[in-house]
Structure formats: C-alpha cells, structure tokens
Amino acid sequence: MGIGVCGGAQMQCSFGTAPANLMVLPANRCVTSQPLATIMDNKPMVNILPFAMCQSMANPAVASATAAAMGALTPMPCVPVTAAPWAPGAPTVQIGNFPALNNSSKLMCNWGGVIQLTNPGQQTIQVP
Numbered sequence: 001m002g003i004g005v006c007g008g009a010q011m012q013c014s015f016g017t018a019p020a021n022l023m024v025l026p027a028n029r030c031v032t033s034q035p036l037a038t039i040m041d042n043k044p045m046v047n048i049l050p051f052a053m054c055q056s057m058a059n060p061a062v063a064s065a066t067a068a069a070m071g072a073l074t075p076m077p078c079v080p081v082t083a084a085p086w087a088p089g090a091p092t093v094q095i096g097n098f099p100a101l102n103n104s105s106k107l108m109c110n111w112g113g114v115i116q117l118t119n120p121g122q123q124t125i126q127v128p
Contacts, residue, residue: 001127002104002128003102003103003122004036004037004090004100004122004125004126004127005022005036005037005101005102005103005105005117005120006024006033006034006035006036006122007035007037007121008021008034009021009022009117009119009121010118010119011051011107011115011116011117011118012051012115012116012118013051013078013080013109013113013115014114014116015051015055015056015059015109015111016050016051016052016053016055016078017052017055017075017078018051018053021049022037022041022048022117023046023047023048023049024036024037024041024047025041025046027096033122034121034122036095037095037100037101038089038096038098038099038101039085039087039089039098039100040085040098041101042082042085042086042107044079044080045079048082050077050078051078051113052078053076053077054075054076054077054079054111054113055073055075056109056111057073058110058111058112061076061077062075062076062111081109081110081111082110082115084107084108086105086106086107087106087107088104088105089101089102089105090102090127090128092127093128100127102120103117103120104117
C-alpha cells in the first residue's frame with residue numbers, strides 16, 4: 001500500500017542536480033498539517049519547483065550551452081516543463097475529484113527527466 005503525498009514532499013528529477021519540494025495549494029484539499037496532493041499537482045513553477053541545474057541534452061538551453069562549450073556538457077538552470085499529470089496515482093482515493101498522489105507515482109518532464117518522490121512528507125496516511 002502506498003503512502004499519501006502532502007505539501008513539502010521531496011522530489012528528485014533524473015536530470016536535476018538537487019532535490020526540490022512539492023508545493024500543494026490548499027484549495028479543494030484534504031488538509032492535515034499539510035494539504036494532500038493529487039495527480040494534477042503538476043504545474044511547473046507552481047507545484048513543481050526547479051531542481052537547481054538541468055543536465056538533459058533535450059533541453060534547448062543545455063544543448064546550446066554544450067555546443068558553445070565545444071561539446072562539454074554544460075548544465076543550465078532547471079525550468080521544469082511538465083504537461084502530463086503524475087502517474088499512476090491512487091484512483092480509489094479522490095481528493096477534489098482527482099486521484100490522490102502516492103509515493104510511487106512518477107512525473108515526466110518534457111526534457112526527458114523522470115521526477116520521483118523521495119520523501120512523501122508524512123508517514124501516517126496510506127492510500128491503495
């Protein structure tokens with residue numbers, strides 16, 4: 001059984017150089033000490049904060065900086081681009097008409113990174 005994810009949970013991107021915290025807005029949420037997240041908490045710069053520097057060659061900023069450095073990988077500041085919701089979530093638990101987010105869910109960045117949760121932010125609420 002998965003663990004429900006709340007605001008302040010720690011995430012890591014496979015191409016990022018540092019972890020970031022998940023930001024969950026309190027509107028239409030089940031609130032404990034922090035609001036619980038849904039699969040729709042995927043908005044860049046609102047819910048998904050930058051992971052310091054991006055190392056993905058699919059990111060145009062990284063590709064151009066690397067080309068300018070004669071092919072030496074040159075990380076650039078991370079700006080997440082997450083168009084799709086988290087997957088798979090917990091479809092049997094609904095929060096504000098959306099499936100709850102659990103600690104095994106993943107989020108894809110358009111630059112090829114896989115964002116996963118490293119710490120759900122709480123340990124008491126379990127979701128199937």
